[in-house]
Amino acid sequence: MNTACPGKKSVDEYIVEIVSDAGEGAQKAGQIFGAVSAKMGNGVWTVEIIPAEIKPPARSPAGASGIRVRVGADAITNMGDEANLVVAFNEQVLFGRIANGAYSPGTIILLENKWRNDPDKEIVQQYLNAVEGFTEQGFIVHELAMEEACMAITPTPAVGKNMFVLGILCHLLNRDLDKAAHEIQAIFKRKGEATVALNEQLVRAGCEFAATQLTFNFDIQPLSNDRSLIVTNGNQALGLGVMASGMELVSMYPITPATSASHYIASVFPSVGGCVHQAEDEIAAIGFAIGASYAGKTACTITSGPGLALKTEFLGLAVMTEIPLVICLVQRGGPSTGLPTKVEQSDLLASLFGATGDTPKIILAAATIEECFHFVVTARKLAEQFRTPVILLTDANLATGVQPYPRPQICEEWLAPPIDQSKWDPSIPAYNWDEKTGLSQRPIPGQEGGEYVVTGLSHTDRSKVAYDPASHQKGCAMRSRKIAVLQSTLKPPEIFGEKTGDLLIIGWGSTKGSIEEAVQRAQKEEIKVSAVHLRFLSPLEPGLKKIFAGFKQLITIEINYTDEIEQPYINEESQRYAQLALLLRARTLMDIDSWSHVFGQPIQPGAIYREICRRLGNDHSGSGLTDNNSGE
């Protein structure tokens, strides 16, 4: 059954939001909407809007809780720019979103109108003022009696309203109601048939309500796709990846936004024979993981900024002792406790240089949700092959973004074979460094003849403590060499666009979707811009200088802090660079600028597009918003 009505407009993509007070179920409605869209074959990106407090007060701008769903005919790689339509359960929650630049003139607001008749005069006034203000700002406001309509179906509309809204959206975007019903069954079946039936009824009611109350309606052609897909957020992908990598132990301490990955793993790990250890603190968490890894069971620890800070000393030990280990770092805003729920890409330099002394290690960054899965598998493999800790960087944007992607094919080889317990030839040292590559194989406890003592002190190839110049220099060289060897096996990154041009944008991590969308838009307008996205940060992928040489201007786009050159006291000598820019400048000696913000938000493609235009002197920018209030 399809509720499509005549007079529909066909669009390539559409962005909807549902915002409410916390606990009103907006997120569930949006998730189902996203799942249905994905199952219809559309590209989808879902991202939750999370309030700062556990239970913020009702009707407060800071309390906005909700979800954004971007649906497209093509694959969707990011949350997009301003939303096309928002359903709001009260008017207050819209203020925070507006301040964050979530909407632009023309955005449709479907607003619960019960506040108009609230017994509290103050609320009525707030409501009226808001509606007036929204209209003035160019938003198209539809005041709807949604709760009232629900009341016809359920005595407690507060808990059912979200499904009613789902119905409205299904109508407006011609979603397949059978698919929605299917989702509802899956989610609510544990609560009994009555609940399922009620929710289905609400959805259908919402659909009909929209058909009668609203005159517009959009159609999005689905992507034709015959591969089987899964839909997850980045933290679930990480969790699935951990399990598929064959690692049997996740040793962690809770910290937002990393924790939900561990929650997910904890809920399914026993089924694959794994164990989540919640340690007493982050130091113990990494120490425990190192212990297990040393004993042959390469382990994983998952954390965010403040947790990484505490793991610094052990990270240095793992490098020094060449113990394989996977560290998943789900970045959030910093410094210090910073912005716990918000995105930032500002732990790159801390990952690289945080530990004291020389600590070469492998650092990867996932650029998509799908990569969150595959890179964990890669990370484990690299950790073992190169006998070193590997840091996998993701961030709050990937962690909470939801997207369909090809279902991974589990490989038996990913699941490691049982650990080697055969005899070790005692004449082979514990660090039997290949002089050329620094690589070596390690004895695992249980291997007769391999007995050696791991130490964080400077040591010889037999792991004997040694303070002489030659041993220390040798050890440092061997550990560093491995990184060069890995680099020699990598390919140069692919260029998105032409090999030469006026501007090259260099990115890493979760900004890929937005950057490429913006670049593509500019390319369509014959602007000579290309992009390149780095997955390896240590070592860097090879061939960068050559790629860079093809462009007149080079900038990195990153979600971390850089001084802006126009600000007081900031000049060529004092400017502090964005993090990847600093690395690339040192590496290539090319004048790599950066464009970065710390707004706690994903960078929107529109903002990048405008920056491209600004840099190249074409003001194609269609939006009247300035960067400062558009919240990229």
Next chain:
Amino acid sequence: MNTACPGKKSVDEYIVEIVSDAGEGAQKAGQIFGAVSAKMGNGVWTVEIIPAEIKPPARSPAGASGIRVRVGADAITNMGDEANLVVAFNEQVLFGRIANGAYSPGTIILLENKWRNDPDKEIVQQYLNAVEGFTEQGFIVHELAMEEACMAITPTPAVGKNMFVLGILCHLLNRDLDKAAHEIQAIFKRKGEATVALNEQLVRAGCEFAATQLTFNFDIQPLSNDRSLIVTNGNQALGLGVMASGMELVSMYPITPATSASHYIASVFPSVGGCVHQAEDEIAAIGFAIGASYAGKTACTITSGPGLALKTEFLGLAVMTEIPLVICLVQRGGPSTGLPTKVEQSDLLASLFGATGDTPKIILAAATIEECFHFVVTARKLAEQFRTPVILLTDANLATGVQPYPRPQICEEWLAPPIDQSKWDPSIPAYNWDEKTGLSQRPIPGQEGGEYVVTGLSHTDRSKVAYDPASHQKGCAMRSRKIAVLQSTLKPPEIFGEKTGDLLIIGWGSTKGSIEEAVQRAQKEEIKVSAVHLRFLSPLEPGLKKIFAGFKQLITIEINYTDEIEQPYINEESQRYAQLALLLRARTLMDIDSWSHVFGQPIQPGAIYREICRRLGNDHSGSGLTDNNSGE
């Protein structure tokens, strides 16, 4: 009284070592020798030779314990190259020193000869083999019956031999015996007159012994100097600086090589009303210091690499909350536990980038022992003026090196006035950022009207938690701006040598003395080399690009790891840079190379001189030693 004998040779400088098993008093003898030389107006540098274990076994190469004293007519700024003369209590302890490149052909060895007649045949054989080997290597061996000679004076020569050796050295270098007697009185007076008399007698006996047994004798003209001097090692200087800075609290956890600074402070702090807090761990140590600083008593925490790693999270908090704090980091070899007693300069990047998120802070590095004193005073001032943590970098070389330098004049202003407890105008926010400079004044608990809540979360100028884009961007900008402002007040570093040339050596920290000595030597030979030494690492001193532009080649010399370009897999793309080099490359986009090692030892001026010659294609190198075994 002066024991100068006819036939003496006049030299500009002379390096002696005394090496023995641990506990034989070599260090005490060397210290007195150094003090006497300083009092005679000579330039002096003393450095202890420390064994790896607390009580290493007797007669073992790894157990060498002792001291090196370099005495010069001019000021001496480093430990120098190969020693001219060494007094050894047994032959075994010389092997480690030889391996470290402490001696070269022509070095005179005064060797205790009692082992020749040892009841243990194996020992006799070891001794004979060693003497033969030493001679073959070109050392000039004098076997002396030192212990036997002591026996004539004391029944327990093992405890008096060191003073006898002091006497020998006093004769050989024409030291003032009255001054030596004076030192002995000061040191031993607590042990009673008999001990003083015995030690004096031993010194005189040693002196006469040398006069009869040895035919050579050197004279070093003293530096004329009418300023009053003090002689300290770098950790004592740090301790004196802490006290002179007016800080009242040192909050620390023991760690080599930083701890001796705290020992010294603990022994005198009560006399200036201060307190050393030994915390339960490094995290608590910095947390406690931050608490006191927050409450108006700017505090200091002293540590080394592994300790810094643990302080990472709190360091980020101090940056975020703009709490003044002084962190003295006495660097040792890394990574991990590394080389606890040995020098390295490998914590620069960890200091800069260790904390997650964007954490601009001030970083200073002392280049001399004298600067260890003055920079603490500066650090406190900067911390308070810029409301930020300041890291002061020193290292194991400065920490244990001993040198005379002008006695600091204590300033009353250094000692802070009592903390401000006057009323605070409540309309002034707690972070009343000057938009232009990022600077602000802070309310101190006790100030009525200033009540505010410090938080590591992103916050507004009133320290209210705020997750909106503008507040976070603003906070980051204000904290970063301060660093630019400090830079604008600094002068470009002075160039040691001509403003243009073929090669500029860029250094930081304890290598200054060696670099400048080497550069001076090369300059005398008309080699066009200059040097520049950085004291500020964050912000960098201004004007660097301009200075660098005057030279054809640019290298940093640092004691930290860099890949060597000739090694397998190491090429322009994969080479990992030395730490300052990386920063300067990013900053200037100039091709700054580096020459660095991680030998756990100070870099010797001779090695630098040879590197200068190698780079500039003039092989003036006089020594046959290669870099690999000369142990710089």
Next chain:
Amino acid sequence: MFGLKEDWSLDAPPRYFTLEDYTGNEARWCPGCGGHSVLGVVQRICRDKQLPPEKTVSVSGIGCSSRFPHYMATYGFHGLHGRALPIACGIKSRRPDLNVWVSSGDGDCFSIGAGHWVHAIRYNMDMVLMVFDNAIYGLTKAQTSPTTHQGTKTNTHPLGAPLPSINPLTVTLGVSNVSFVAQTVDWNVPHLYATLKTAYEHKGFSFVRILQRCPQFSEHTYEEYKKDASRLKLLKHEKGIQLDDKITARFPVQHEHDPSDKAKALTLANDLDPIPIGLLYWDPDAPSYSDFTRLGLEMPVDKKIAALNDALDHFAI
């Protein structure tokens, strides 16, 4: 001033503080969260003791409970997860004149902060530590804490917490130099008030475990105890927490306990049903580390300069 005696001085207008003077930002805990009642009680104690807000510092780690300082109008320090105590001790070290209140959670104090907890007890510096024990990680949404009951399902242990929970009272009592150990509940406000006030009055480190309701994530943990007062055992003694007879009468189970008896305190601490509430242990004479850290605070500058010169003399040549 004007040569008048200090207490005649006209300069010092008497200040009287009302509850508002301690009221900071609106508390953003969930409705029904036990935090609200603790906050109200602390504000009342400040008022009743007339603590100047500028002389009072509220210190915390990270967690729901650690939002406490933001809700006070005094000075405050919302620190790092697990690290409230080092900060608080540092503040007190050279500012013994400040009143320090520390708020921590069961995760903050007993898990990541465990090392500091043990050592702060030993330092015995004058402050009140309030552990808001809701037996769960609240702020990060329902992970196991050291006091989560064995078998309770959490997000990190969906099959149930695998280990018996830690007993914070027995650990605390095991640390030498412990000087004040009390337990109370957020839902009995008079008891909470009396306990925290007594803790404040104790000159030393007061450890107060507050059983705290978290309707959001550990709704059932203390439900029974709240409903049925006989699940609590009120500790009474002339040296203990003093309550109105009216309040005392509400406790069906009462127990006379001399808080100077550590062995008995340990036995009581091991009783989990009924749970002891009141003062378990009190030693007013335990030495305080403050006596060490405050040394030299009043030293005049000239004496310092002289001592500094002496120190330099020692190295003079």
Next chain:
Amino acid sequence: MFGLKEDWSLDAPPRYFTLEDYTGNEARWCPGCGGHSVLGVVQRICRDKQLPPEKTVSVSGIGCSSRFPHYMATYGFHGLHGRALPIACGIKSRRPDLNVWVSSGDGDCFSIGAGHWVHAIRYNMDMVLMVFDNAIYGLTKAQTSPTTHQGTKTNTHPLGAPLPSINPLTVTLGVSNVSFVAQTVDWNVPHLYATLKTAYEHKGFSFVRILQRCPQFSEHTYEEYKKDASRLKLLKHEKGIQLDDKITARFPVQHEHDPSDKAKALTLANDLDPIPIGLLYWDPDAPSYSDFTRLGLEMPVDKKIAALNDALDHFAI
């Protein structure tokens, strides 16, 4: 093999381990250091228990005592200061087949490692923790440790340690799930041997505090106790440490103590003169966290793959 029963197999040459099989690098502790006797005893226990060296892991933190692994010829992990226990627990988590011995110092365990100490007791994983308590920081040259006696002069407290020392036994006994607490001295080798052997045999976390002489920096701490055996109180019980009568006879002070009685254990732990030596507390039935961490160890690959596909199905569209 050849269809023979396993115990008929010709493949498995019997291995017999001698002391040399456990002897690693020459011990570089000072002459007279208590470390030497502990090392000898552990090597003997390994021999007497015929622990395969490859199945034995010696884990430590940093300190003189933490050099221990280097002196064994088994696998070893010389870790970070204070962090031996997390490493050891991690090793055990997925390798319950390994024998784990942990060496720590009084600073390593009770100061920087205090949080892990408390939590490792609670985890109760099968291993022996030996705390070499010399009441001083040895490796870093004589700073105050938590067990340094009040008033003892050290390099960080030249006027004397300001606080009473911590009592590691009472803290340990205060942690729920504690299962084995013993105290011994390095200078009574038979007692040391019997204690560590009993600890090894305990299936759970064995906490053994070893009073250890450090002639270099805390020469006087245990001098009296060594000279005068009546300063030690030997704990005896059929469930306790079993000693030869000849050895027992050397102790003038003896005390019958049932190690299952925790309250009595606490009372004894509080006695500082004479010092109790022997088994203070033993609970063979305390649950072990290993039962949780080892789950799934033997799961076959096909089952894992099936479960992974189920997990993916859950997200399939």
